[in-house]
Amino acid sequence: MGLVASDKGLRRTTLPQAYPEDCIEQLGHAITEAAPSPAHFEDIRDKLVRYFEGEEVSFEDEPIDVEDASPFHRAAWHACRTIPKGETRTYKWLAEQAGNALAPRAAGQAMAKNRLAIIILATA
Template structure:
């Protein structure tokens, strides 16, 4: 892929805008409406070209996930360039959480190498550039509460967790 490319995709759980470059997927925003998804990426789309063919493999993985293949998202190559080392470590750790399971922000801080950085772990999830693909919906508060979710609100977070739990029961 030369130059940044983007594409808007409709999924069962909402609309996702994908933005990629030569090193893989740079951003993915999942929102309830196409306008919200596009708005979330803002000026990052200004110099990008709409090219659905650039994301064939990513889109296939997203649809497989929606159809119950919980491991499909692991195949998507992500570009973490320009990200702080802690955020990168937190996002990598988040990707190891099995579908249908949850972990706390405290667990994430430990796995990212900074056990006392629980708030920073929360910020890493809040600023997740890869909605759904870095499954921040699997990270919850230590008291079992859902915490927050920027990918469409707590209702979407609960729906994603329920979908994954349902798939794990099969």
Template sequence: MIPTNLINTKFESIFGWIALEKSEKGITRCSLPQIDQDNCIEETRKWNSENTIETALFAEEIKKLNDYLEGRNYSLSDISLDISRAPKFYNNVWEVCRSIPIGKTRSYKWVAEESGSPKAARAVGQAMANNKITLIIPCHRVVGSDGTLTGFGKGKTRLDLKLDLLKLEADYLLEH
């Protein structure tokens, strides 16, 4: 069931344009940063929500995301999410993913074990691939068992961004 009253907005960050969508319960989507506003608009055309230019409705989330991307704050765990449409397994995986400390990485196998399905590392990969709330559900912290960077942003197309986010978090830890 699709939540009613979904709205979305776009904002510019130092990493590029980001789109957010929310319901009454919380954020339902957060796009990866896009190179320009047109690409961001194209991304939101796929969503089932009404566009709003009223960014005040997203002020708290935008501030927290900008603070994170600019290295001023690392915690996005207090942003309310609405993941009620996702399968229970995905919800479990995403909650485990949100528990991975800033600047740390964990393997798909570790996430599977922590989510109560120790043999489901591949299914964890599917949950990460279906994560519509990237950045806030930090799937960039999930890596291969040997520590290699694996898929991010619809396959391997945004591994550069995954690396940039991990570097950002490592730099934050060094400074604090």
């Protein structure tokens, strides 16, 4: 997996790839000014390994930095992080939680643009 973070939290992740170069390509411009810092990601790396081994792991408290996203997307992603593991919600529910009950399609678009794979689980 590829991970990019700021001082505030994770900014972008990729799903697991066969080669590191594939992660770099998927991270795109998010990695342009990033400096390699494997030690910075040790805790989340351990969580991800446990997650992929099938353990119950929560990423709800993992700090994220999505300040450059629209307020609605940020709210939808935040709401998605509160969905309990194993449960699903509709895009209508997600839109309501994000502050606009009339925007279920926009909630779906927010999830389609989810740049924090695994950290924000698209269970809607």
